[in-house]
Amino acid sequence: MSKASETSFVAGGGEMGAKVRAFDWAGTPLGAISRWSGALRIAVDLVLASKIPSCLFWGREFIAIYNDAYRPLLGAKPEALGQPLRVTWSEAWEQLQPIAEQAMAGESTFIEDYLVRVNRNGHLEDAWFTFNYGPVFDETGTVVGMLDTVIETTSKVLAEARSRAALERQQRLMQQMPGFVCVLAGPRHVFEYVNDAYIEIAGPRQFIGRTVREVFPELKDQGFYELLDGVYATGQPFKANAVPIELDREGGSRFIDFLYEAIRDDAGDVQGVFVGGYDVTDRVRAETELRQSEARLRESNVDLERRVIERTLAHGRTWQVTPEMLCVVNAEGYFDTVNPAWEKTMGWSEAEMTRAVFQDFLHPDDLARTMAAWVDATLHQKPVLRFENRHRDKSGNWHWLSWVAVPEDNKFYCIARDITAEKQHEAALARRTAERDVLATIFQTTDSFIQVLDLDYRLLAINRANVDEYERIYGFRPSVGDSLLELMRELPEHRDAALAVWRRAMAGESFTMQGEFGDPRRARRTYEIKFEVLRDANGEQIGAFQTSTDITDRLREQQAHIETQEALRQSQKMEAVGQLTGGIAHDFNNLLAAISGSLQVMQVRMRRGHLDGIDRYLEMSESSVRRAAALTQRLLAFSRRQTLDPKPVDVNRLVQGMSELIERTAGPGVQVVVERAPDLWPTRIDASQLENALLNLCINARDAMPSGGRLLIATWNESLDAHGALQRELLPGDYVCLGVTDTGTGMTPQVVARVFDPFFTTKPLGQGTGLGLSMVYGFVRQSGGQIRVDSRVGHGTTMRLCFPRHMGDALVDEPAARADAASQGGGGETVLLIEDEGTVRQVIREVLNEAGYTVLAAEDGPTGLRMLQASGRIDLLVTDVGLPGGMNGRQVADAGRALRPALKVLFVTGYAETAAVRNGLVDDGMEVITKPFEIAALAAKVREMLDSGPGGC
Numbered sequence: 001m002s003k004a005s006e007t008s009f010v011a012g013g014g015e016m017g018a019k020v021r022a023f024d025w026a027g028t029p030l031g032a033i034s035r036w037s038g039a040l041r042i043a044v045d046l047v048l049a050s051k052i053p054s055c056l057f058w059g060r061e062f063i064a065i066y067n068d069a070y071r072p073l074l075g076a077k078p079e080a081l082g083q084p085l086r087v088t089w090s091e092a093w094e095q096l097q098p099i100a101e102q103a104m105a106g107e108s109t110f111i112e113d114y115l116v117r118v119n120r121n122g123h124l125e126d127a128w129f130t131f132n133y134g135p136v137f138d139e140t141g142t143v144v145g146m147l148d149t150v151i152e153t154t155s156k157v158l159a160e161a162r163s164r165a166a167l168e169r170q171q172r173l174m175q176q177m178p179g180f181v182c183v184l185a186g187p188r189h190v191f192e193y194v195n196d197a198y199i200e201i202a203g204p205r206q207f208i209g210r211t212v213r214e215v216f217p218e219l220k221d222q223g224f225y226e227l228l229d230g231v232y233a234t235g236q237p238f239k240a241n242a243v244p245i246e247l248d249r250e251g252g253s254r255f256i257d258f259l260y261e262a263i264r265d266d267a268g269d270v271q272g273v274f275v276g277g278y279d280v281t282d283r284v285r286a287e288t289e290l291r292q293s294e295a296r297l298r299e300s301n302v303d304l305e306r307r308v309i310e311r312t313l314a315h316g317r318t319w320q321v322t323p324e325m326l327c328v329v330n331a332e333g334y335f336d337t338v339n340p341a342w343e344k345t346m347g348w349s350e351a352e353m354t355r356a357v358f359q360d361f362l363h364p365d366d367l368a369r370t371m372a373a374w375v376d377a378t379l380h381q382k383p384v385l386r387f388e389n390r391h392r393d394k395s396g397n398w399h400w401l402s403w404v405a406v407p408e409d410n411k412f413y414c415i416a417r418d419i420t421a422e423k424q425h426e427a428a429l430a431r432r433t434a435e436r437d438v439l440a441t442i443f444q445t446t447d448s449f450i451q452v453l454d455l456d457y458r459l460l461a462i463n464r465a466n467v468d469e470y471e472r473i474y475g476f477r478p479s480v481g482d483s484l485l486e487l488m489r490e491l492p493e494h495r496d497a498a499l500a501v502w503r504r505a506m507a508g509e510s511f512t513m514q515g516e517f518g519d520p521r522r523a524r525r526t527y528e529i530k531f532e533v534l535r536d537a538n539g540e541q542i543g544a545f546q547t548s549t550d551i552t553d554r555l556r557e558q559q560a561h562i563e564t565q566e567a568l569r570q571s572q573k574m575e576a577v578g579q580l581t582g583g584i585a586h587d588f589n590n591l592l593a594a595i596s597g598s599l600q601v602m603q604v605r606m607r608r609g610h611l612d613g614i615d616r617y618l619e620m621s622e623s624s625v626r627r628a629a630a631l632t633q634r635l636l637a638f639s640r641r642q643t644l645d646p647k648p649v650d651v652n653r654l655v656q657g658m659s660e661l662i663e664r665t666a667g668p669g670v671q672v673v674v675e676r677a678p679d680l681w682p683t684r685i686d687a688s689q690l691e692n693a694l695l696n697l698c699i700n701a702r703d704a705m706p707s708g709g710r711l712l713i714a715t716w717n718e719s720l721d722a723h724g725a726l727q728r729e730l731l732p733g734d735y736v737c738l739g740v741t742d743t744g745t746g747m748t749p750q751v752v753a754r755v756f757d758p759f760f761t762t763k764p765l766g767q768g769t770g771l772g773l774s775m776v777y778g779f780v781r782q783s784g785g786q787i788r789v790d791s792r793v794g795h796g797t798t799m800r801l802c803f804p805r806h807m808g809d810a811l812v813d814e815p816a817a818r819a820d821a822a823s824q825g826g827g828g829e830t831v832l833l834i835e836d837e838g839t840v841r842q843v844i845r846e847v848l849n850e851a852g853y854t855v856l857a858a859e860d861g862p863t864g865l866r867m868l869q870a871s872g873r874i875d876l877l878v879t880d881v882g883l884p885g886g887m888n889g890r891q892v893a894d895a896g897r898a899l900r901p902a903l904k905v906l907f908v909t910g911y912a913e914t915a916a917v918r919n920g921l922v923d924d925g926m927e928v929i930t931k932p933f934e935i936a937a938l939a940a941k942v943r944e945m946l947d948s949g950p951g952g953c
Contacts, residue, residue, distance in 0.1 A: 014068040017048045019081060028082050029061050039138040043145060050149075056136070057085050058145040062100060064088060073152055075120030091119045099133050103146040108134040113153050128157040180256075180279070183263070184212065185272040189228050191215065192272070201256070201279050203249040218248040228273055231260040235270050242284050255284040266554065325416040329405070331378065333357040336411065345418055347394030363390035363398055381407045388419065449527075449550075452534060454543040455506060457484040457499075460534075461545075469550070473518030473525060494519060505531035505544035514551070526552045595621050625932055645928065646783065649687045650810035651715055651736055651803075652676040658691060662698050662713070669708030670701075677716045682810040683736040683803040685783045690738075693776040697740040697799050700773070704744030704797060712741040718802065728786050734805035735785070741798040747791040755789055826852030829946055830872070833857045834864035834879040834892060835908070840931075844878070844908075844938065851939050861887030868896040874903065876946060881909040893926070904945050908933075 026032045030040070040058060047054045048067050055066035062085035074080055080088040089096060095116060099109050110132045118127050131150035135143045180198035182191060191207040199205075205215050213225060222245065231238050238260040245254050258277030262270045319326060319339050325346070326339040335353045343349050348361075362370055366389040377384050384405040390398045400423045405414040449466035453459060459482050470487075471477045474494070478487055484502070488495035497517065504511065510532050518524040529548040536542050599621065602614055655674060663672045694713075701711050718735050725732040747755065756777040780787045784804050791797035831853045835841035838859070845855045856874070858864035861883040868874065877896055879889040887895075893905045907928045925948075929941050 016068045023081055028063055029059055030063055039144055043136050053150050055148045056145060077120050092116045100146055103133040103135045104143050106135050106143050113157050128153045179277055182275045187232055231262055231273050232270055235262040237261045242280055254279055255281045327414050329358060329412045329414060331410045361391045366390050449548045452545040460543060473523045475522055508533055508541060525550050526555055645686050646684045648682050648684050648806045648808055648810045650682055651738055652680045654687055655713055666702045666711055670705060671710045673712045675714040680715050681717050681736050681805045684806040685803055689779045693779055696776055701740055701742035704742050709743040714739045730786050735802040736805055738801045739798055743796040746793040746795050746797055748793055752789050752791050829875040830854045831876045831878055832867055832874050836860060836884050847935050860885035861892045864892050865895055868899055877903055877905045881907050906945060
């Protein structure tokens with residue numbers, strides 16, 4: 001039968017099918033393919049057609065025939081086709097023989113994750129397999145072979161082992177804490193807590209309440225103090241392994257793995273450092289001994305390594321094509337010869353290499369270490385195994401090389417392998433491992449509640465704190481893999497509340513919220529919760545994670561604090577009101593007594609016909625009225641609700657005009673100096689109020705210098721950027737500043753902090769009301785400015801007032817023009833008067849009638865508006881601001897101007913709502929006059945407004 005006819009008995013594709021058909025089976029116990037039994041051919045066809053790794057072991061010799069899927073299991077082993085099982089897997093034959101013989105006895109064996117120690121990559125290694133050894137029968141029912149279907153599960157077993165080890169390590173860390181632990185507080189690292197393991201490694205000492213430097217003086221110059229300081233200052237954790245430490249005790253030379261982790265308060269500020277770790281002295285020493293043992297083992301393999309190199313060098317073809325860099329270095333360090341792999345990898349030609357010594361290519365940081373190894377190997381003729389250093393290629397880049405060098409006849413026969421990629425991979429892996437370990441520690445030790453869900457609401461991760469919190473508020477302990485929907489199935493109302501926020505995150509939204517969760521029968525708590533989207537490496541959303549903090553107690557404390565603050569403010573307000581009403585009642589009673597007494601005396605004298613001296617009592621009454629008006633203005637200034645009359649003002653001119661009055665007030669013992677800035681900008685303020693404020697500040701300065709001193713009044717321009725304006729609680733822009741500086745006793749920081757508080761005074765009882773500076777502060781802030789205090793005890797005080805710059809020109813007083821206006825009467829013009837107080841309405845009406853005006857009067861806003869809506873000429877509207885009937889004076893004025901655009905308006909008021917019609921909120925053709933006013937002032941204001949331009953409508 002021809003070869004083609006023989007191979008046609010064997011079907012099956014793939015590379016192994018071709019190899020089976022081409023194999024010389026005549027030299028094996030199976031014999032030529034043409035003589036194979038039907039059972040053997042069918043079994044071989046089944047194996048070759050299978051996609052599962054399969055191997056047929058035929059006969060008592062277990063001759064192997066396998067498919068393409070089985071070949072990767074052999075690793076670097078030679079092709080096992082036609083070989084007995086005991087030859088191919090000789091290192092594991094003792095394990096496999098009983099199972100194979102059991103199959104030949106007709107019994108199948110199935111084993112999962114079976115550990116077999118195999119040599120398939122040049123060394124023994126542990127591998128795990130899930131396989132089935134099953135008997136193969138011929139036509140008579142006789143067992144003629146064994147079919148091995150196998151899957152390698154090494155990666156899965158190792159991954160599960162690592163996961164179990166990591167989980168067990170985390171559980172021990174959190175539940176049993178076998179390592180040493182301590183808690184350090186503050187920048188000096190004061191011990192607050194240590195566990196028994198910490199005491200065991202450190203020895204008995206006095207820890208609590210003492211600093212690390214006090215407890216461990218021997219750690220000086222070992223670097224631990226500085227590491228603690230760095231973690232506290234930066235908040236960044238520090239972790240190190242196998243660090244040597246010298247302790248002042250017997251057996252104090254130890255090695256430790258440790259972690260320094262910052263402890264933060266609710267605001268995120270570092271308050272201390274958490275220290276945790278393990279004593280790894282035994283492990284380090286065991287590893288050292290292991291390395292020494294490995295070195296001894298490497299020395300025992302020197303002859304084998306040398307023979308391998310010699311054989312490699314002896315085969316010229318291998319020298320030319322191998323990717324390993326081969327070379328011979330003489331005793332002087334020159335390259336005698338190098339193979340082509342050097343030029344391919346490093347770029348240097350053989351001619352360039354053989355002209356140089358090996359030191360010319362070394363990295364400077366590796367030179368000393370390499371030369372030490374070279375000298376040692378040369379003197380003692382010792383081989384060098386797996387020595388690593390960095391070499392420069394022709395482009396200037398550095399490559400990590402791993403060397404094997406064997407001495408022979410004053411030369412070194414070397415193999416160098418480029419391990420740069422491996423080094424980079426190891427470094428990246430080490431970084432990832434370190435990051436993973438730190439993150440895992442933080443994940444499990446943080447007090448925050450953390451959980452991660454996939455798109456099906458199954459837990460991908462959850463930390464211990466969150467598991468405990470679920471148990472506290474719902475009564476169950478979730479685990480990774482659990483479904484949130486199933487866990488809360490018995491709590492539908494709470495499940496829906498949780499899903500309502502989770503759905504937002506699953507829809508791709510990242511957000512922070514506050515919410516209340518928990519079963520009221522167990523615990524109901526409020527949390528601050530942050531949701532973030534979880535994405536894979538391609539940016540696709542695969543779930544969401546949640547970080548939450550229990551803020552229930554914090555909210556309760558905040559609410560309690562708010563209630564306490566409100567109660568305190570109410571108490572202070574009532575105390576202030578009590579002081580205010582008592583003082584005001586006293587002052588007003590005095591004024592009313594003067595007015596009432598004067599009126600009663602005039603009545604008695606008039607009944608008796610004695611009119612002499614009446615003028616004196618009238619003047620006394622008017623004087624008391626003026627004092628009452630001044631007191632009212634002080635109260636409104638204190639409340640920042642006074643009616644201001646801001647106009648463009650030249651502060652330099654105002655200061656100059658007051659300098660003589662200030663000098664007289666200060667007295668001869670005080671030197672008054674005025675420094676006025678040239679080109680001072682104008683500002684828009686109430687000039688009379690600024691005069692009062694300046695005089696008040698100068699009087700305070702005088703009182704602070706009982707033995708005399710120097711009083712400086714200065715003006716200047718100042719421009720504030722965004723930062724400077726923010727510090728002074730102002731808007732950015734240009735400001736006009738006025739300063740009052742004394743050389744007096746100064747004030748403590750505690751006094752400065754309260755200097756603008758109402759009723760606060762440092763003067764003796766009866767010498768100060770405590771309202772002066774609070775009124776100055778109210779006027780300045782109401783004018784859009786700011787006042788600042790700079791004071792030091794024994795060095796005097798400076799008060800700085802800043803007002804917004806006015807972009808126009810300052811006004812110049814024209815008293816003659818005002819006097820002329822006041823002296824002129826009316827010419828029959830019509831004035832609409834709206835005033836709810838009947839007495840005041842009657843007085844103003846009579847005054848304006850006597851001055852020659854036609855007066856229409858109304859007692860409330862709606863009545864006045866109806867008069868404006870009627871036909872007929874009205875030249876001026878005079879209205880109180882606070883009116884009954886649902887419309888105030890400003891509303892009536894606005895409605896009137898909508899009907900009569902040229903209507904002029906004079907507001908008459910004595911209360912705070914004037915802020916709505918003054919301080920820049922009045923329009924052109926509007927003015928304000930404050931109650932009480934002099935009759936002449938009212939007549940002058942009416943005449944001035946009627947003469948100011950076209951009117952009448």
